[in-house]
Amino acid sequence: MTDHKRDIDEVSGVETTGHSWDGIKELNNPLPRWWLYVFYGSIVWAIGYMIVMPAIPALPGMGMTNTRGIAGHSDRAEVAKEVEKLHTERAAAASQLVGASLEQIENDLSLQQFALAMGESAFGDNCATCHGAGGRGAKGYPMLADDIWLWDGTLEGIETTLRHGIRHTEDPDTRRNTMPAFGRDGMLTPREIDDLVEYVLDLSGREADQAAVSRAAPIYATQCVTCHGADGKGNRQLGAPNLTDHEWLFGGEPRDIQQTIYSARNAHMPAWQGRLDDPTIKALAVYVHSLGGGEK
């Protein structure tokens, strides 16, 4: 409003706001009293709330934090409390998991469902980083959904792997084997290694230079047969991979195989005992076993 003359609506005798749209003016009727008091009340409430609760962020001299409020409320503490509550609520079912054998868990539907739900979320938090969603696997990280297992695909075997890890030096019970770095440590010449690559290709039924294969046969028989077996089928006891299947943990191209023989891979998996509690480890074992390749 530019002029401060009061504009009175002639029909009702009520002052208007002075705004006009297409000749229609808005009356400026007073608010009901209770409405106004509620409005004042909310202002008072807001001031009190800012004093009592965390409210004002990044005041000078406070760094990037906020005022704490005198009630000492903190969302982080609330979350911690909620998580704690969740743990106590789950305690009953979790203790059932601990008490039951893995077989019992898988055959008792309600326990199985609990374990799968728990396992799924724990897997997403701890395992999927390397093994991929649903145990899809990646180069250097075994696929957990198929039936090809380096060590052991039974429920107990999976649990052992989870607990103690693979080549996890701090755990004496860890699964361990060492493939020598034949090239790097000078045990074989690069030419011999190239021949061995052809031999391995031949083992898995792929195209190979037969001359090289026959040259590599004695080398394989002396260097590799101990772990991978005369037929190249590998050895579960030692965690030695099967060389005749289609599954290559570190890639099945000649160049990948050459690299493996030259400098060895010897990947690590941490031991989870102590990081995760018992029921979670059991639930993870049941979950991994159910992905599609679990063995009886």
Next chain:
Amino acid sequence: MTKVTLIKAGGTDAPAKKPEHPPSLYEKRHQIYPKLAHGKFRSFKWLVMAVTLGIYYLIPWIRWPRGEGIPDQAVLADFAGEKFYFFFFEIWPQEIYYLGGLLILGALALFLVTSLFGRVWCGYTCPQTVWTDLYIWVERAFEGDRAARMRLDKSPMSFNKAWRKIGKHIVWLLIAFLTGGAFILYWHDAPTIARTFFTGEAPLTAYFFAGILTFTTYALAGTMREQVCTYLCPWPRIQGALTDEHALNVTYRYDRGEPRGPHRKDQSWEGRGDCIDCKQCVQVCPVGIDIRDGAQLECIHCALCIDACDDMMKKVGRPTGLIAYDTDVAVQARACGQKPRYKLLRTRTVLYAILIAAISLLMMWGYSAKSTYEFNVLKDRSPPFIRLSDGRIRNGYTLKLVNKSTDIRTVAVSVEGLPEAEFEIIGLGSAPDGGSMELTADAHGVDRYRLLVTAPSEGLPARTTLTVQIKDAETGEIAEADAPFTSGDR
């Protein structure tokens, strides 16, 4: 349309005064003292009030046989069990669209009724109207009718005034508590919660909501009354879009009433309107307006002014119906000396009726086609497929089986679409060749099973569709779900 003049809220009989400056920031509420009306609409309102209050207070007590572990209650919103029961209906969380459908039906019914007969919802059945009516009835019982109440409020404090006021508020609070208390009966087994509520064993939420509703009932029906309709409720503001000049609203027939003025017994009725300006219509009005000013926002169309006016018309020997359910068009037509025409069948009313019928039929059909089972097959998205060491292809699935019946059922699962495939369910073993497996489905609950389907890779397309079927061992009822079986990167 008639020219409608906006009247200041609560401006009853005082002529509009120019406000003194500076204007006050608030307007004091004008206490309204509705007078008791007598007549057919008042009687009808008493009846509606008895029925609606009866429904509200008694429905939770109606028993209805339910299954094991479920309260035998006809109407129950069972949060613990995540179900909603209404007599023979039973709604699960995943069927929440039925509730949505009911809300849509309710809205449409409201639209239809409003476009036909104006605000009958507000006037007769709205809880705010019903409880306010009840509270005014209590007020009348303690303090007398309009004139007596006005005198009492003006009189200085005395023992007489004190006991009447205190008694009124005690009864108000009692009704409020019964209202809040009855509300929680809808969420738990009524007899149980009614007992535990007083032994202190009821859940905290029950006390909380009983308290909230006690407070709101007392505040809204006792002290705020018509202000709820005028200031809080969106309904009056939606009216403009829902009623039109052909809708039957409570209308003052100015064609007959004007010019108004007092009338003595010996005067003739020639050359004047029938309205004798006795203000009875204003005195009985629960929102304190003058219906003779035409349609207005505050009017809840409770028709009590019709009763009051008809009474007076009988007394002065004129025909009744000076205020009546009538349409703007009809009144205007009569004012111009034409014959009024009523159009209850209009595009909007027909359309509302058709929509209501269509949605009702759709919902009834949907409900009747409801099965005992809800069955979903969720394919593992990662990995999309698994190549086993023998070259076969395996896909993993999660079966979600909802059994809505109240007893444990056995169902046979079979997988079709890949004749060569075999399947296994974790924890139950593999199916015999081309056969099916038996699962148990928990009573009234959801079960999840892990299903693995394995097929030889020869001649397998990159993507096929599997149909997983469950068949009830006893009733033979069938539920099916499709899921893709993938075997390669497309």
